[in-house]
Amino acid sequence: MALNITGRKLFVKALKEEGVDTIFAYPGGMITDIVDELYKTEGIRVVLGRHEQALVHEAEGYARATGKTAVVLVTSGPGATNTITGIADAYYDSIPMVIFTGQVPLHLIGNDAFQEVDIVGMTRSITKFGVTVRNREDMGKLIKMGFQVASTGKPGPVLIDIPKDIQVTSGSPEYPDHVDIRGYHPNENVHIGQLKKAYRLLKNAKRPLILAGGGVRIAGAQKNLLEFATKMNIPVTTTIMGKGVMPEDSPLYIGNCGMHGRFAANKAVTECDVLFSIGTRFNDRITGELDEFAPKAQIVHVDIASASISRNVVVDVPVTADAKIALERLCEYAEAMDTKKWLCELKAWEKEHPLTMPKSKVGVCPQTICEGINEVFPKANIVTDVGQHQMWATQFIKLNEGQEFITSGGLGTMGFGFPAAIGASIGNPKKDVVLVTGDGGFQMNMQEMATAMTIGVSVVICLFNNSTLGMVRQMQQLFYGKRYEITDLSAEDGSYYPDFLKWAEGYQCKAIRVTDADGVVPALKEAKKNKGITLIDFIVSPDDLVLPMVKSGTPLGDMILK
Numbered sequence: 001m002a003l004n005i006t007g008r009k010l011f012v013k014a015l016k017e018e019g020v021d022t023i024f025a026y027p028g029g030m031i032t033d034i035v036d037e038l039y040k041t042e043g044i045r046v047v048l049g050r051h052e053q054a055l056v057h058e059a060e061g062y063a064r065a066t067g068k069t070a071v072v073l074v075t076s077g078p079g080a081t082n083t084i085t086g087i088a089d090a091y092y093d094s095i096p097m098v099i100f101t102g103q104v105p106l107h108l109i110g111n112d113a114f115q116e117v118d119i120v121g122m123t124r125s126i127t128k129f130g131v132t133v134r135n136r137e138d139m140g141k142l143i144k145m146g147f148q149v150a151s152t153g154k155p156g157p158v159l160i161d162i163p164k165d166i167q168v169t170s171g172s173p174e175y176p177d178h179v180d181i182r183g184y185h186p187n188e189n190v191h192i193g194q195l196k197k198a199y200r201l202l203k204n205a206k207r208p209l210i211l212a213g214g215g216v217r218i219a220g221a222q223k224n225l226l227e228f229a230t231k232m233n234i235p236v237t238t239t240i241m242g243k244g245v246m247p248e249d250s251p252l253y254i255g256n257c258g259m260h261g262r263f264a265a266n267k268a269v270t271e272c273d274v275l276f277s278i279g280t281r282f283n284d285r286i287t288g289e290l291d292e293f294a295p296k297a298q299i300v301h302v303d304i305a306s307a308s309i310s311r312n313v314v315v316d317v318p319v320t321a322d323a324k325i326a327l328e329r330l331c332e333y334a335e336a337m338d339t340k341k342w343l344c345e346l347k348a349w350e351k352e353h354p355l356t357m358p359k360s361k362v363g364v365c366p367q368t369i370c371e372g373i374n375e376v377f378p379k380a381n382i383v384t385d386v387g388q389h390q391m392w393a394t395q396f397i398k399l400n401e402g403q404e405f406i407t408s409g410g411l412g413t414m415g416f417g418f419p420a421a422i423g424a425s426i427g428n429p430k431k432d433v434v435l436v437t438g439d440g441g442f443q444m445n446m447q448e449m450a451t452a453m454t455i456g457v458s459v460v461i462c463l464f465n466n467s468t469l470g471m472v473r474q475m476q477q478l479f480y481g482k483r484y485e486i487t488d489l490s491a492e493d494g495s496y497y498p499d500f501l502k503w504a505e506g507y508q509c510k511a512i513r514v515t516d517a518d519g520v521v522p523a524l525k526e527a528k529k530n531k532g533i534t535l536i537d538f539i540v541s542p543d544d545l546v547l548p549m550v551k552s553g554t555p556l557g558d559m560i561l562k
Contacts (some may be wrong), residue, residue: 002172002173003173004166004170004171004172004173005038005171005173005297006033006120006168006169006170006171006366007136007139007162007166007167007168007169007171008033008034008036008167008168009037009173010139010140010143010171010173010175011034011037011100011139011143011167011224012034012037012038012041012044013173013342014140014143014144014175015044015071016041016043016044017175018069018147018234018390019068020044020071021043021044021045021070022044022046022047022071022395022426022427023038023044023045023046023047023071023072023073024047024049024055024058024062024070024071024073024423025038025047025048025049025058025072025073025074026048026049026051026052026055026057026073026074026079027048027116028074028075028076028079029075029076029102029115029117029164030075030076030079030102030104030164031073031074031075031076031102031164031167032102033167033168034073034100034102034162034167037072038042039459045445047426047451047455048326048443048454049419049448050270050447050448050450050451051082051445051447051448052074052078052079052080052413052419053082053083053085053445054086054415054445054448054451055072055074055083055086055087055096056072056083056085056086056087056089056090056099056421057086057089057415057416057419057420057423057445058088058411058419058420058423058426058448058451058483059072059090059097059423060089060090060093060095060097060416060420060423060429061383061406061419061420061421061422061423061424061426062423062424062426062427063090063094063095063096063427064404064406064420064424064426065381065404065423065424065427065428065431066422066427066428067220068096068313068427069096069097069098069147069151069155070095070096070097070098070423071098071099071100071562072086072097072098072099073099073100074099074100074101074102075101075102075115076101076104076115076117076119077114077115077116077117078115079101079102079115080102080117080161081119081122083099083101083116084123084126085366085411085415086413086414087099087123087126087157087159088411088413089408089410089413089416090127090156090157091126091128091156091157091398091410091440092128092409092410092411093214093241093306093408093409093410094154094156094215095155095156095157096150096151096155096156096157096507097150097156097158098143098147098150098157098158098159098160099157099158099159099160100159100160100161100162101119101159101160101161102162102163102164102167103116103119103132103161103162103163103164104163104164105163105164105165106134106165106166107165107431109132109163114554119159119161120132120159120161122404126157127156127158127159128149128156128157128158129135129145129146129149129150129158129159130158130159130160130161131146131159131160131161132144132161132162132163133160133161133162133163133166134163134166135166136166136169136170136171137171137172139162139166140170140172140174140176141176141179142160143160143175144175144176144177144178144179145179146158146160148178148181149181152186153184153186153187153304153305154215154304154305154480155218157445165390166201181265186304187304187306187320187321187322188324188325189293189321189325190319190321190322190326190329190471191320191321192319194317194318194319195319195321195326195329195330196333198276198300198302198317198319199333199334200328201274201298201300201316201317202232202234202274202276202300203232203335203337205272205273205274205337206273206341206342207271207272207273207274207296207339207342207345207520208232208234208235208272208273208274208276208339208342209234209235209236209237209256209268209269209274209275209276209297210225210228210229210234210235210236210276210277210278211227211236211237211238211239211257211269211275211276211277211278211280211281211286212236212237212238212239212242212245212246212277212278212280213238213239213240213241213242213277213278213279213280213281214239214241214245214279214280214409215278215279215280215281215303215304215323216242216245216278216279216323216327217241217244217245218279218323219279219304219322219323219324219325220324221279221323221324222244222245222246222401223323224323224327224328224331225245225246225278225323225327225373227327227331227334228249228327228330228331228559229246229250229252230250230252231331231334231335231336232335232336232337233252233336233337233339233343234276234339235252235253235268235339235342235346236250236252236253236254237253237254237255237256237257237261237265237268237269237341238253238255238257239256239257239258239280239286239409240255240256240258240285240394240407240409241280241407241409241410242254242279242280243256243394243405243407244399244403244404244405247400247401248398248399248400249398249400251343251389252349252409254268255322255355255395256394256395257269257286258283258286258287258288258556259285259286259288259549259550259552260391260394260546260548260550261548261550261556262350262355262395262397263349263350263352263353263355263548263559263561264347264349264353266550266556266557266559267346267349267557268346268349268555269293269297269556270294270295270296270555271296271345272294272296272297273296273297273298274297274298274299274300275294275297275298275299276300276302277299277300277301277302277315278301278302278303278323278326278327279303279304279323280303281303281311281312282301282312282313282407283312283410284310284312284552287312287313287556288550288553288554288555288556288558289553289554289555289556290312290313290556292328292556292557293313293410293555294313294558296463297316298317299313299314299315299316300315300316300319300505301313301315301317301318301319302319302321302326302525303319303320303321304320304321304322304323305320306320308319316338322498325382333437353548353561355395355396357544357547360378360540360541361541362539362541363466363515363516363538363539363540363541364402364514364515364517364519364520364538364539364540365517365544366388366389366392366396366464366540366544367396368517368520369392369462369520369538369540370392370393370395370396370397370436371396371518372521372524373397373434373436373462373524374396374397374398375521375524376521376524376525376528377432377434377524377528378400379400379403379431379432380403380433380434380460381402381404381405381406381424381428381431381432381433381434382397382399382403382405382406382434383406383407383417383421383424383433383434383435383436384405384406384407384408384417384435384436385408385414385417385418385436385438385441385442386407386408386412386413386414386417386441386471386544387414387440387441387469387471388438388462388464388466388470388471388474388545389436389438389470390407390436390438390545391471391546392436392464392546393407394407395546397436403468404424406420406421406424408420414440414441414444415435415441415444415445416441416445417435417436417441417442417445418437418442418444418445418446418448418449418452418461419448419451421433421434421435421461422448422451422452422455422457422459425457425459426455426456428459429458432458432460432528433457433458433459434459434460434462435459435460436462436464436465437461437462437463437464438464438465438470439463439464439465439466439489439500440469440470441468442461442463443482446503449504449507449509449533452509452533453507453532453533455506456532457533458525458530458531458532458533459533459534460528460534460536461533461534461535461536462524462536462538463500463535463536463537463538464538464540465500465537465538465539465540466491466539466540466541466542466544467488467489467490467496467542468487468488468490468542469487469489470485470487470542471546472544473487473488473553474545474546474549477543477545477553478545478560479551488542500513500537501513501535501537502533507533508534509532509533509534509535510526510527510530510533510534510535511534511535511536511537512527512534512536512537513537513539514535514536514537514538514539515539520538523536524536547560547561548560
């Protein structure tokens with residue numbers, strides 16, 4: 001009979017059996033025993049961030065770049081509550097992650113003890129599963145449940161709260177290979193009858209359109225999507241989370257649709273007669289006014305989570321299935337359709353309103369920066385923060401096979417970008433990582449420069465510096481009579497803090513400032529040579545707008561074009 005071991009030893013054993021090689025952690029009083037156990041453990045890298053929110057974003061970047069389940073370890077109280085924004089971000093973008101929080105000893109729970117919070121209750125609506133371990137003998141089973149739930153079905157974050165006394169109590173050393181979870185049965189099949197019904201609908205369409213979301217990437221179904229669209233000769237548009245699942249040089253790809261989608265893509269959604277959507281939950285940024293979304297179309301919706309189907313958009317043919325399995329089966333039936341006339345219409349719309357920006361009056365045109373990134377970093381993973389720069393990146397950065405586009409799509413979290421880029425570089429150190437960020441979002445987690453420099457990752461930071469909170473300012477410009485209240489980040493005399501070059505020097509990283517178009521490519525090439533962090537401070541005009549734009553709550557076809 002195997003000897004009993006402490007909870008902290010079982011914690012480490014569980015990580016090893018799950019194949020975890022990296023965890024993102026910040027210490028505190030309620031996890032010191034586990035931290036000490038990690039010190040004695042070989043084969044698990046512990047990354048120390050500078051803030052727990054950033055720590056979760058770093059884990060997200062790692063998971064998104066590798067496809068692995070990320071692991072986070074923090075202490076109780078504020079250590080735990082600081083993770084909540086990151087957990088919500090991972091939940092809305094379906095990122096597999098297990099977050100371990102320390103907790104006060106069992107006898108103090110409910111006594112308003114120092115640094116005690118009900119983190120499981122607080123995160124119940126943004127986790128797939130959350131539990132406080134109250135019995136040492138349940139610890140192995142609950143950790144196993146956490147990893148199973150996080151990575152199966154529609155992936156997402158799981159939170160496991162471990163009281164301090166459980167960490168040091170001895171018990172069974174067993175860690176199960178699998179646990180049966182009552183009521184949890186992720187779908188692993190596809191209803192062939194529904195799939196054939198969807199195919200017949202598509203086959204008889206005159207103006208068919210595929211709308212692909214992030215679920216295609218999660219399922220690893222990019223090649224299946226290309227094969228199906230090509231066999232059927234059907235155009236493809238994507239959501240922001242779906243960017244990159246269809247090669248951008250494919251003649252069938254028409255770009256992103258939605259609030260800042262291309263004119264031709266939004267027109268296609270509005271005019272199509274069958275919309276085959278797969279791996280998207282019809283976020284309001286994609287649909288615009290719901291009653292006017294795809295008004296002429298019969299809609300097919302393929303999603304692994306049945307609860308997502310007909311939640312926002314009532315569909316004609318629901319198909320609960322993993323995107324890869326569904327597309328593999330559809331490729332067995334697929335036959336070429338005559339869509340020549342429809343594709344010509346799409347090309348005419350693209351020609352009528354091509355995606356381009358006017359030359360900036362001040363500083364560097366964002367389109368020029370994105371095109372420079374395309375030229376110098378054609379194989380890099382692209383990470384963005386949230387704001388205007390994010391939308392310009394979705395519009396103008398072109399992705400090739402093997403590139404990841406890592407962004408905060410569902411929650412839209414400012415401060416996501418820099419730590420996520422660090423995590424992406426940790427997960428795939430041989431791949432170039434380019435961060436596209438704004439000066440507002442970057443300042444929300446810029447303390448992570450210390451993390452990046454300390455552990456020696458390589459990231460090129462392309463800072464779109466327009467001295468404003470650009471996306472809100474754009475709404476103020478278009479819809480609020482140019483009343484720019486609290487969106488200007490400058491002082492009244494026009495001075496700006498910090499001077500990003502001097503700030504970067506404090507961290508001993510390379511920094512370059514670019515003020516005109518001629519400096520874009522040379523700066524990016526210089527950054528490419530530098531193995532480490534390079535910050536490029538691109539000066540951008542605050543008056544540059546992200547267009548087209550669909551005002552929130554209006555039909556997708558009502559686009560502001562200039």
